[in-house]
Amino acid sequence: MWLKFTAIALAALLLSLGSSMTHAQNAAEHETELTLQAYAAGYLAGFTCSATFNANKNPTAIQRDELTGSYELVQQRITELEAEVDYERKRVVVSYATEMPPRIAQWRPGLGCVHLPVGSTVDYNLADLPQLSDGAARKIPQQDDGQPWQERAELNQSSGSAALDRVIAQAFSDHYGAGARTSAVLIATPEKIIAEHYRPGFTPTTAQRTWSVAKSIGTSVIGVAIQQGILDPSAPAALKQWQSSFDPRLQISVEHLLHMASGLDSNVAGNRTDRLYMGGGRVLDTAASVALEAVPGQRWKYANNDTLLALRALAERFPNQQAYIDFPYTQLLDKLGMHHTFIETDWNGDFILSSHVWTTSRDLARLGVLHLQQGRWQGEQILPPDWLSYISRPAPAQPPLRNSAGDLTPGYGAQWWLYNRDFPGLPNDTIAARGNRGQYLFIIPSKQLVVVRRGYDLRGEPRFREERFVADVLAALEQSDL
Incomplete structure (x- = not known):
């Protein structure tokens, strides 16, 4: 009798435990889904905020450029959410779950947008978020003055070299990759912008996310x-x-x-x-x-x-x-x-300088020129005189020679990629900043040249072959007297 009672009790206990475990598992799955929904809402709020208030883009352009071809984890979820843009407060609010407050991205003058943490409510004090001080306050000009270049090519016009014009036209097609969606190309020396082309709707003042x-x-x-x-x-x-x-x-x-x-x-x-x-x-x-x-x-x-x-x-x-x-x-x-x-910063005041920067092609080219000038700008030594050499020196530990697709990969210096592994047509002193969706800033000291390419390349499609594009640019320049 005792054994029978024990067996019944044990069965009931196991059934209870099984029910509890199933309930806990369902709760865990629900929490995971809520987290993914929160990420999707944060992605939508952040990109909409930055594109609206950093880049002055309209909702149609934001949907086309920022919210398509994006991260697979949130891509589908984004389409099920709606961003509410508050132009007066310069913030974006995205609701995603009845039991949680919405996700919020808040713009700060000159500093860009910040993601508030999951669970934050709309009742916050803007002054508590990181801000630039009055002494560092910026007035963002409506136009780019074109400095420091003494000579600038006409926007979206011929460079004067048929060979170079052909390479640039190819960059705005799928010639360098079926997934390529080029938004801008800029080629410059410290003295001259040789060529500057933009996709319709983009100008020298259109900021775009740099990613890496x-x-x-x-x-x-x-x-x-x-x-x-x-x-x-x-x-x-x-x-x-x-x-x-x-x-x-x-x-x-x-x-x-x-x-x-x-x-x-x-x-x-x-x-x-x-x-x-x-x-x-x-x-x-x-x-x-x-x-x-x-x-x-x-x-x-x-x-x-x-x-x-x-x-x-x-x-x-x-x-x-x-x-x-x-x-x-x-x-x-x-x-x-x-x-x-x-x-841009997190809400604690740390810069997210691994990805969260919005900038223009000309601003990237200015940074490139600073490096070509050995860190000197208008008589001031801003970077160490040997800084270009330092960032171009191969780090002791290097990336694999080839990637999973068998393609040759660049080497690595100090947060710059080094095209020092015999890439055809590229001098071995070529370095580059590279970012997701086809963002590139190339610096070629031996040619005193900067090449910028911006894009909205599609995930999962053949990438833009930046090394071939830059090699073609150099070959075209060799044929001309630009």
């Missing part, structure tokens, strides 16, 4: 700090969160971070930082809390977190947060005339 080209902009900010004696790249990053004698992350130097060789765990794909990019997370929560998985300096792994932590190390060298927020604008961007560039 931001990393090279970020290391330029670090270069300014090195020139001013604020930071030593060989010194430990020494983040406050890592200050324990037991913490092996104290071995990580700023240079390790610049070389993508921190050794930190960044999951299988180090370029997936969804919680920060779409979820309203903070750099301190998403990047600084991970553990080591390799000895610093001995393994190359492309990781957004390494860029973010290098900038965080710089932030902690400043006496206060406001001084850090103003620094890239007053000490780099505005000195170069990069007035249509917006470096």
